[in-house]
Amino acid sequence: MSGRIEGLGERPVVTITFGGRQLAAFEGDTVAMALWADAQVALRQSSRNGAPRGVFCNMGICYECLVIVDGVTVRGCTTLVRDGMVVERGGKP
Numbered sequence: 748m749s750g751r752i753e754g755l756g757e758r759p760v761v762t763i764t765f766g767g768r769q770l771a772a773f774e775g776d777t778v779a780m781a782l783w784a785d786a787q788v789a790l791r792q793s794s795r796n797g798a799p800r801g802v803f804c805n806m807g808i809c810y811e812c813l814v815i816v817d818g819v820t821v822r823g824c825t826t827l828v829r830d831g832m833v834v835e836r837g838g839k840p
């Protein structure tokens with residue numbers, strides 16, 4: 748698994764889909780951190796100027812990490828991965 752520190756945690760691995768591609772993530776990770784571990788840092792585009800946006804506060808305050816999970820817009824930094832979830836870039840604040 749790319750981006751992970753070898754031997755960090757012994758948590759079960761789940762599979763999520765992001766942009767049509769399957770990724771492995773540790774159970775208990777947030778969506779934002781699972782995507783970050785896969786070098787996916789641009790989670791949406793600014794509705795104002797189209798600039799890429801991603802994790803900023805990582806604690807549920809700024810809404811920069813909005814993604815669409817199974818059709819629902821959520822904050823990636825406060826949503827835990829679940830096996831089989833489908834994640835897409837997007838979401839407008």
Ligand code: FES
Pocket residue numbers: 801802803804805806807808809810811812813822823824825
């Ligand atoms: S990074 Fe700020 S709400 Fe998620």
